[in-house]
Amino acid sequence: MADLVGAGSGGTGQPAAIDIGGMFGPLARAQYGAMFRLRWEMFRSGLRSIHGILDLGATGIAWMIYAFLGVLLGTGMGIATYYLVSEAEWRFLPILFWVLCFLWQMIPVMLASYQEQFDLGILLRFPVRFGSYYLLYLVFGLLDVSTILGAVSCLGMWIGVAVARPELLPWTTFALAAFAAFNVLLVRAIFAWIERWLRQRKTREILGAVFMVALLSLQLMNPAIYRKRHSGRSHSQQQAEQLQAAKERYKPYLQQANAVQKWLPPGLAAQALRESVEQNPAAGMGLLGVLGLYGALAGGILAVRLKSEYRGESLSAAPGRAKSAMGSSKASAGLSASGRESLDRGGARMLGGSGPIAAVIEKDVRALMRTLPLLYAIGAPLLLVLVFSTVFLKNGAVQGPVFPLALPICMVYAQLGFTQVFFNNLGTEGAGIQVYFLSPTPIRTVLLAKNLLHALLFAVVAVVAAVLAAFRLGIPDPAVVAATGAWLVFSLPCNLAAGNIFSIKMPYRVNPGRISRQRGSQANALLSLLVQLGVLAVGASVFALCWFLERMWLAVPIFLLLAVGAVFVWRRVLDNSDALANERRDELMAALMKES
Amino acid sequence: MENAAIQTHGLTRRFGALTAVEDVTLSVASGQFFGFLGPNGAGKSTTIKMLTGLLEPSAGTVEILGRPFGASALDLKRQIGVVPEGMALMGRLTATEYLHFVGRMYGLDRQTTNQRTQELLEFMQLANETKKLVTDFSHGMQKKLALAAAVIHGPKVLFLDEPFEGVDAIAAGMLKTMLTGMINRGATIFLTTHVLEIVERLCSHVAIISQGRLVANGSLEELRAGVASTLPGAEREQRLTLEEIFLAIVGAGGQQEQAQELTWLT
Numbered sequence: 001m002a003d004l005v006g007a008g009s010g011g012t013g014q015p016a017a018i019d020i021g022g023m024f025g026p027l028a029r030a031q032y033g034a035m036f037r038l039r040w041e042m043f044r045s046g047l048r049s050i051h052g053i054l055d056l057g058a059t060g061i062a063w064m065i066y067a068f069l070g071v072l073l074g075t076g077m078g079i080a081t082y083y084l085v086s087e088a089e090w091r092f093l094p095i096l097f098w099v100l101c102f103l104w105q106m107i108p109v110m111l112a113s114y115q116e117q118f119d120l121g122i123l124l125r126f127p128v129r130f131g132s133y134y135l136l137y138l139v140f141g142l143l144d145v146s147t148i149l150g151a152v153s154c155l156g157m158w159i160g161v162a163v164a165r166p167e168l169l170p171w172t173t174f175a176l177a178a179f180a181a182f183n184v185l186l187v188r189a190i191f192a193w194i195e196r197w198l199r200q201r202k203t204r205e206i207l208g209a210v211f212m213v214a215l216l217s218l219q220l221m222n223p224a225i226y227r228k229r230h231s232g233r234s235h236s237q238q239q240a241e242q243l244q245a246a247k248e249r250y251k252p253y254l255q256q257a258n259a260v261q262k263w264l265p266p267g268l269a270a271q272a273l274r275e276s277v278e279q280n281p282a283a284g285m286g287l288l289g290v291l292g293l294y295g296a297l298a299g300g301i302l303a304v305r306l307k308s309e310y311r312g313e314s315l316s317a318a319p320g321r322a323k324s325a326m327g328s329s330k331a332s333a334g335l336s337a338s339g340r341e342s343l344d345r346g347g348a349r350m351l352g353g354s355g356p357i358a359a360v361i362e363k364d365v366r367a368l369m370r371t372l373p374l375l376y377a378i379g380a381p382l383l384l385v386l387v388f389s390t391v392f393l394k395n396g397a398v399q400g401p402v403f404p405l406a407l408p409i410c411m412v413y414a415q416l417g418f419t420q421v422f423f424n425n426l427g428t429e430g431a432g433i434q435v436y437f438l439s440p441t442p443i444r445t446v447l448l449a450k451n452l453l454h455a456l457l458f459a460v461v462a463v464v465a466a467v468l469a470a471f472r473l474g475i476p477d478p479a480v481v482a483a484t485g486a487w488l489v490f491s492l493p494c495n496l497a498a499g500n501i502f503s504i505k506m507p508y509r510v511n512p513g514r515i516s517r518q519r520g521s522q523a524n525a526l527l528s529l530l531v532q533l534g535v536l537a538v539g540a541s542v543f544a545l546c547w548f549l550e551r552m553w554l555a556v557p558i559f560l561l562l563a564v565g566a567v568f569v570w571r572r573v574l575d576n577s578d579a580l581a582n583e584r585r586d587e588l589m590a591a592l593m594k595e596s
Numbered sequence: 597m598e599n600a601a602i603q604t605h606g607l608t609r610r611f612g613a614l615t616a617v618e619d620v621t622l623s624v625a626s627g628q629f630f631g632f633l634g635p636n637g638a639g640k641s642t643t644i645k646m647l648t649g650l651l652e653p654s655a656g657t658v659e660i661l662g663r664p665f666g667a668s669a670l671d672l673k674r675q676i677g678v679v680p681e682g683m684a685l686m687g688r689l690t691a692t693e694y695l696h697f698v699g700r701m702y703g704l705d706r707q708t709t710n711q712r713t714q715e716l717l718e719f720m721q722l723a724n725e726t727k728k729l730v731t732d733f734s735h736g737m738q739k740k741l742a743l744a745a746a747v748i749h750g751p752k753v754l755f756l757d758e759p760f761e762g763v764d765a766i767a768a769g770m771l772k773t774m775l776t777g778m779i780n781r782g783a784t785i786f787l788t789t790h791v792l793e794i795v796e797r798l799c800s801h802v803a804i805i806s807q808g809r810l811v812a813n814g815s816l817e818e819l820r821a822g823v824a825s826t827l828p829g830a831e832r833e834q835r836l837t838l839e840e841i842f843l844a845i846v847g848a849g850g851q852q853e854q855a856q857e858l859t860w861l862t
Binding site for chain 1: 648649650651652670671672673674676678680682683684685686687688689693696697698700701702703729745
């Protein structure tokens with residue numbers, strides 16, 4: 001105790017005398033050190049369990065994949081930049097910057113569910129300056145896959161310029177650094193604001209609805225634009241003529257768009273490089289200055305959001321505060337008519353039965369409708385169906401009346417969207433997982449209900465994807481339809497069976513209010529991907545064999561035979577699920593009740 | 597004990613090298629309001645988890661209503677209600693939806709679930725909060741909802757882990773009335789709390805656990821007499837409060853002297 005007293009400031013109740021200073025003052029530096037030490041200790045603690053080691057291994061593999069992608073992307077960007085700079089094709093340079101900017105903003109959304117991120121909210125109870133909070137938010141964001149891929153791409157572009165025109169290196173360095181800084185700030189600002197909206201129920205539901213409507217609208221809008229091209233898509237000559245006509249038609253719009261994009265960050269970065277080539281450093285500096293202003297604007301938008309968080313904003317409680325005060329006065333006077341009405345509505349029938357299966361399905365449907373990350377995961381593959389079908393159309397890959405394998409490919413993507421739903425089917429339960437262990441309902445029943453719901457949801461998404469694919473690419477061959485359907489009958493129980501095991505053995509809590517910063521399980525993500533690839537490989541082999549033999553119908557009995565085995569395995573897994581869940585009960589509850 | 601609602605024998609739970617609960621043998625009679633006390637980290641929640649089937653004991657046996665967990669686990673779960681440590685709530689549901697879900701998981705039919713949900717929400721003064729998601733509830737409201745969920749199926753044995761934590765005085769009074777009513781109708785309640793006044797007022801029997809071991813067990817009067825017998829002559833005549841009994845048994849008296857040494861605290 002004597003030491004403690006000596007460390008204080010003479011028994012005044014103040015902490016030991018550390019100069020508070022600015023965001024790089026002694027206190028701030030001590031706090032940064034503590035934060036990095038905390039991360040390191042958390043990392044080390046994670047290695048104490050087998051699951052932690054497995055997760056580390058999976059993270060390593062995931063990073064190897066990201067590194068491979070980064071090298072590919074960086075090399076591609078480098079070669080493209082080299083070509084454009086050495087050939088002086090300056091008008092196309094902005095395209096590279098736009099592509100990079102788009103990827104930088106989109107990758108975090110695509111990989112959100114698989115990246116564990118640290119919640120800096122815990123810092124708010126300590127005497128941390130806003131500047132330090134902001135800085136840490138940015139620094140921890142630098143470990144994002146998107147930032148690393150973006151930085152590697154910038155490096156590739158820098159090398160491309162260095163090889164093509166070494167004298168441009170100083171300018172290129174400034175331009176790329178400013179562009180990278182802008183992207184880092186923009187991506188953090190976008191996510192900070194999206195998460196702010198997701199934290200409120202109303203905005204979350206509006207955002208969910210807008211997302212789903214946008215998804216479907218895109219699907220319908222694109223074919224309407226290309227309707228005329230459908231009829232002639234097998235004739236490349238006609239396609240080229242149509243493309244030329246479209247170019248002529250849209251030329252004025254493209255020129256206007258070009259005039260605008262010049263003043264946007266990717267255009268500014270490209271233009272600054274061009275000005276340096278044309279020996280116009282003042283203009284180049286000016287453009288870089290404007291790019292800097294964009295970065296400052298993005299940083300300012302981020303600061304507004306973080307400032308609110310820093311001040312202790314609690315969005316989940318805010319909207320209900322006034323109502324709560326009203327509610328308590330009403331409650332003391334007895335239940336109001338509106339209260340009774342809401343009670344009745346709450347108990348409105350969704351499913352006829354009153355058994356546990358119906359209860360789990362009903363509860364999961366309600367929870368799903370309020371969980372944007374899962375809705376996004378389920379809906380996103382439909383977007384990919386749109387993208388791929390557009391690629392097939394534009395590349396002229398469609399032969400004859402229909403691209404023969406479009407339907408199975410669309411189904412594969414539709415199924416990919418259900419990865420999180422199938423393989424972490426208890427992830428949204430949180431502390432509610434205890435209800436399953438406390439109630440007399442066996443875990444088998446719970447998993448059966450979830451499997452039935454997920455299979456039904458998948459069927460809906462698969463039908464929508466199939467209809468959209470048919471709408472965009474034409475009606476597929478009946479044999480392909482039957483073979484695809486049979487493959488789904490095989491693959492679905494495979495995924496559900498493996499999903500049930502992973503959900504119990506490697507669960508992770510899904511935070512329903514967040515698209516990014518999910519605390520995921522890399523081991524679950526990687527192994528579920530391997531299972532899906534395995535199922536896909538079986539399907540592809542059978543398809544290839546039947547295609548080679550020119551007997552696509554043969555795939556149907558083969559898949560159905562495999563499906564019998566898959567259903568048997570699925571039932572065995574269900575039958576053993578109680579034993580498995582009881583064996584893993586502590587770990588399961590600890591993982592799902594963990595605060596994110 | 598003939599009519600024991602809860603009976604354990606040599607109950608032990610180890611987490612690796614740590615023994616959280618060791619050799620706990622106790623018996624709670626049917627219709628008893630039983631207080632289970634202990635300092636932080638003593639093993640109270642671990643014991644409740646083992647008693648309710650949430651945690652497998654490393655050794656020892658548990659019998660609820662005369663039957664062991666295991667083969668009859670599902671049937672036993674129909675007879676017990678639990679407010680566990682983490683409250684077992686589902687944040688994405690409203691209170692009504694959550695109670696509906698829990699009721700049906702316990703096998704109640706839809707009509708009974710509807711009726712009980714309505715009555716419980718009214719009783720807990722949550723009936724005007726039916727549009728709000730559980731995640732937006734205050735801590736006290738969540739506690740009330742967790743308690744409502746624990747009793748919706750009319751359990752014979754109720755396990756409560758810190759049910760009064762964060763609950764306002766009005767609601768606490770209401771909960772006490774409800775729990776006393778349950779006891780009067782023959783239910784058994786196993787309560788852990790740090791609010792010793794509540795235990796003193798409600799519980800007829802108390803057990804104290806410290807560092808995983810049961811260090812006292814009996815009626816309040818028995819504990820009082822036991823502690824008083826260790827005191828010097830004059831003090832023996834005083835009527836000891838539960839707090840004094842508790843401090844005497846778990847040996848925390850020295851902490852007051854230690855606290856006096858923190859002279860830098862204002």
